[in-house]
Amino acid sequence: MITIHGMQDSGNCYKPRLLMALLGKPFHHVEVDSLDGSTRRPAFLALNPIAKVPVLELEDGRTLPESNAILAYLGEGSAFVPADPFERATMLSWMFFEQYSHEPNVAVRHSLLVYPSRKAQATPERLAETLDGGNKALAVMETALTRSNWLVGDAPTLADIALYAYTHVADQGGFDLAAYPGIRAWLSRIEALPGYQPMTWLPGT
Ligand SMILES: N[C@@H](CCC(=O)N[C@@H](CS)C(=O)NCC(=O)O)C(=O)O
Numbered sequence: 001m002i003t004i005h006g007m008q009d010s011g012n013c014y015k016p017r018l019l020m021a022l023l024g025k026p027f028h029h030v031e032v033d034s035l036d037g038s039t040r041r042p043a044f045l046a047l048n049p050i051a052k053v054p055v056l057e058l059e060d061g062r063t064l065p066e067s068n069a070i071l072a073y074l075g076e077g078s079a080f081v082p083a084d085p086f087e088r089a090t091m092l093s094w095m096f097f098e099q100y101s102h103e104p105n106v107a108v109r110h111s112l113l114v115y116p117s118r119k120a121q122a123t124p125e126r127l128a129e130t131l132d133g134g135n136k137a138l139a140v141m142e143t144a145l146t147r148s149n150w151l152v153g154d155a156p157t158l159a160d161i162a163l164y165a166y167t168h169v170a171d172q173g174g175f176d177l178a179a180y181p182g183i184r185a186w187l188s189r190i191e192a193l194p195g196y197q198p199m200t201w202l203p204g205t
Helices: 011-023 042-047 067-075 085-114 116-121 124-147 158-167 181-191
Strands: 003-006 028-031 055-057 063-065
Touching: 003 011, 011 067, 011 085, 011 158, 055 067, 063 067, 067 085, 067 158, 085 116, 085 124, 085 158, 124 158, 124 181, 158 181
Parallel strands: 003 028
Antiparallel strands: 003 055, 055 063
């Protein structure tokens, strides 16, 4: 069985867990606290020299870091990856957007406000910068989700899973989702998918 090394309340680590739940596939979870230095210990660095969770570990010992690459591997051949090459590339485009424009603002602001150990980095400048960048990313999503139920085509893809992870807790990072009705309706659509599990869920619980 595959293993996902990750932290329960990290959105990046939730992405592959949510995909496995939606696919109805079993996996092991190994909890790694990314805030207490665990990711910099030699045993973890042997799994992922980038020193970050999540990391996927296959039965044969091969490992794969980066949440969206893990989604691509686990989602291969499933209904969450469009067959059409242009739609597949559009899905990837949203996943790169998630890592470059969304996560560095929406997720980072969330962690600055939620984790006491990051409080020293929560300067007014950093909070203002991430609020502005996060709202710009949310506005891009809102425009797309006002036109369509899903980010790509007419069914949920890996892009929806990647962007759901931090968008659904954006309010904890100080983002007012009342301003984004298209996003709120999309969050509800994802939560209604068969097999959906919340971020707190771990296999076996
Ligand atoms: N681009 C990576 C980012 C992963 C990441 O930032 N992980 C955080 C937890 S959400 C982490 O492990 N931080 C530990 C550290 O930076 O020391 C991905 O999408 O997997």
